[in-house]
Amino acid sequence: MKIIKSIKKMQQLANNVRKHDKTIGFVPTMGCLHEGHLSLVKQAKLDTDITVMSVFVNPAQFGPKEDFKKYPRNFKKDCYLAKKSGVDVVFYPSENLMYPKGFQTYIEVVNLSKYLCGKSRPGHFKGVATVVTKLFNIVKPDIAYFGQKDAQQARIIRQMASDLNMDLKIKTMPIVRERNGLAMSSRNAYLSPTQRKDALVLKNALQKAKDMINSDEIDVGKIKKQICHIINSVPSLKIDYVSVVNADTLEDIEIIKGRVLMALAVKIGRTRLIDNVIVKR
Amino acid sequence: MKIIKSIKKMQQLANNVRKHDKTIGFVPTMGCLHEGHLSLVKQAKLDTDITVMSVFVNPAQFGPKEDFKKYPRNFKKDCYLAKKSGVDVVFYPSENLMYPKGFQTYIEVVNLSKYLCGKSRPGHFKGVATVVTKLFNIVKPDIAYFGQKDAQQARIIRQMASDLNMDLKIKTMPIVRERNGLAMSSRNAYLSPTQRKDALVLKNALQKAKDMINSDEIDVGKIKKQICHIINSVPSLKIDYVSVVNADTLEDIEIIKGRVLMALAVKIGRTRLIDNVIVKR
Numbered sequence: 243m244k245i246i247k248s249i250k251k252m253q254q255l256a257n258n259v260r261k262h263d264k265t266i267g268f269v270p271t272m273g274c275l276h277e278g279h280l281s282l283v284k285q286a287k288l289d290t291d292i293t294v295m296s297v298f299v300n301p302a303q304f305g306p307k308e309d310f311k312k313y314p315r316n317f318k319k320d321c322y323l324a325k326k327s328g329v330d331v332v333f334y335p336s337e338n339l340m341y342p343k344g345f346q347t348y349i350e351v352v353n354l355s356k357y358l359c360g361k362s363r364p365g366h367f368k369g370v371a372t373v374v375t376k377l378f379n380i381v382k383p384d385i386a387y388f389g390q391k392d393a394q395q396a397r398i399i400r401q402m403a404s405d406l407n408m409d410l411k412i413k414t415m416p417i418v419r420e421r422n423g424l425a426m427s428s429r430n431a432y433l434s435p436t437q438r439k440d441a442l443v444l445k446n447a448l449q450k451a452k453d454m455i456n457s458d459e460i461d462v463g464k465i466k467k468q469i470c471h472i473i474n475s476v477p478s479l480k481i482d483y484v485s486v487v488n489a490d491t492l493e494d495i496e497i498i499k500g501r502v503l504m505a506l507a508v509k510i511g512r513t514r515l516i517d518n519v520i521v522k523r
Numbered sequence: 524m525k526i527i528k529s530i531k532k533m534q535q536l537a538n539n540v541r542k543h544d545k546t547i548g549f550v551p552t553m554g555c556l557h558e559g560h561l562s563l564v565k566q567a568k569l570d571t572d573i574t575v576m577s578v579f580v581n582p583a584q585f586g587p588k589e590d591f592k593k594y595p596r597n598f599k600k601d602c603y604l605a606k607k608s609g610v611d612v613v614f615y616p617s618e619n620l621m622y623p624k625g626f627q628t629y630i631e632v633v634n635l636s637k638y639l640c641g642k643s644r645p646g647h648f649k650g651v652a653t654v655v656t657k658l659f660n661i662v663k664p665d666i667a668y669f670g671q672k673d674a675q676q677a678r679i680i681r682q683m684a685s686d687l688n689m690d691l692k693i694k695t696m697p698i699v700r701e702r703n704g705l706a707m708s709s710r711n712a713y714l715s716p717t718q719r720k721d722a723l724v725l726k727n728a729l730q731k732a733k734d735m736i737n738s739d740e741i742d743v744g745k746i747k748k749q750i751c752h753i754i755n756s757v758p759s760l761k762i763d764y765v766s767v768v769n770a771d772t773l774e775d776i777e778i779i780k781g782r783v784l785m786a787l788a789v790k791i792g793r794t795r796l797i798d799n800v801i802v803k804r
Binding site for chain 1: 530534538541542544625626627628629630631632633634635652653656657660661663682683686687688689690
């Protein structure tokens with residue numbers, strides 16, 4: 243497995259791969275790898291010839307009061323896991339290289355960024371869209387892989403790639419959960435054992451909502467109320483948002499119809515967790 | 524010469540060219556070609572194997588009160604001139620294809636867009652940066668060519684390409700002038716014979732400023748005053764801005780030092796013309 247830190251070298255490798263008619267699968271990450279990331283690698287290895295993973299904690303997507311500095315980093319372990327799962331190239335650039343002095347270009351996916359996490363994290367998706375575009379221009383993937391856990395991010399990247407005519411495919415892979423149901427996240431590392439147990443209620447609330455829909459409940463107000471009720475029953479949790487939206491536009495809906503995204507963000511202590519489920523009706 | 528209207532087909536052609544180790548030179552235009560555009564084609568033909576020109580009047584870079592609708596269009600004549608000058612492919616997409624329903628992704632080069640034309644045309648450079656990124660992703664050039672007449676645009680595109688790690692070169696080519704000195708522009712088509720004569724004062728004012736600097740005048744205040752004085756001596760002209768700035772940052776300066784951009788925008792009737800010169804000291 244190659245580790246590349248230089249943008250130029252990464253581009254040269256990508257050009258070389260493409261010139262030999264081989265395809266590139268790309269898994270962008272902020273490191274601190276878990277089974278969710280590795281499921282993306284697995285799919286990339288099935289689909290493409292060369293699997294590139296980037297490890298870069300992107301300062302542009304963190305708010306001034308967010309956890310950029312303490313975001314978990316463990317490059318040595320990441321390399322071990324990446325190699326074991328068959329990654330061919332790890333792209334690991336420095337912050338100075340990615341955001342040199344005078345950097346000032348940003349990409350905004352205007353409408354889709356207004357909702358859900360966009361409301362509580364202003365500028366977050368601008369940072370995501372910008373770094374992903376940069377990484378796409380550096381790694382030149384045929385297919386790029388994103389996790390459904392970050393549902394809004396996946397939707398935004400897909401829109402951006404289409405709007406900007408990026409000549410690549412976006413694949414969104416299902417949420418990977420721990421055995422108890424907790425959605426895998428690098429931020430789970432922040433949780434105490436008690437908090438991990440409390441966090442299970444996210445998944446349970448979404449499951450209950452799904453059950454309601456399966457029992458033909460279509461009143462979004464009632465469903466949201468039930469989700470909030472379940473989460474609020476655990477005193478350590480504080481709801482950031484509970485949203486039931488059109489999975490394509492991310493706009494609020496009143497009646498369950500078509501592809502629906504049920505998504506929530508909750509704070510446990512200082513840790514912000516998200517989870518979601520898509521239902522079709 | 525090929526005319527391609529489909530984004531997919533243009534990308535396929537570009538991929539094919541690159542796979543055969545040939546290079547692509549790209550001249551983006553809004554049509555209504557003049558000698559300025561053709562000088563870019565000439566350079567592209569010297570530098571690269573295949574020359575692609577796009578002809579697309581980009582609605583996103585016009586303000587609501589600007590001349591999008593009446594902007595001169597003459598695709599037949601453009602094709603004639605493009606073919607004659609050796610263009611290999613004209614990319615000529617429709618507005619619906621470039622900006623389909625739901626389009627919402629925009630690129631902003633924050634600081635450089637604040638000055639000069641950015642002040643009087645809010646959103647203009649966002650529209651330019653966005654369409655150029657789209658065109659780059661469609662045409663996949665090795666080198667893209669821009670005219671120095673749009674000095675701020677050229678500077679912004681260069682910054683964007685660098686910030687977003689676009690794997691291509693930007694070349695800025697000198698202003699092409701009519702024999703009498705008027706900078707070539709598609710918008711010159713709007714001018715009456717009298718207005719064309721009056722417009723010569725733009726070039727003359729810049730020449731006078733250059734002469735002052737060559738005679739060791741370094742006080743920007745005095746130079747700007749002289750430029751304004753010359754332009755205001757023609758009653759049909761109305762100054763939008765007269766700026767003397769650092770050619771790299773586009774920030775105002777007080778003393779002539781280093782690479783300096785002297786740029787101006789003037790209205791003649793309803794037509795807005797720009798011109799500029801770079802001096803080094």
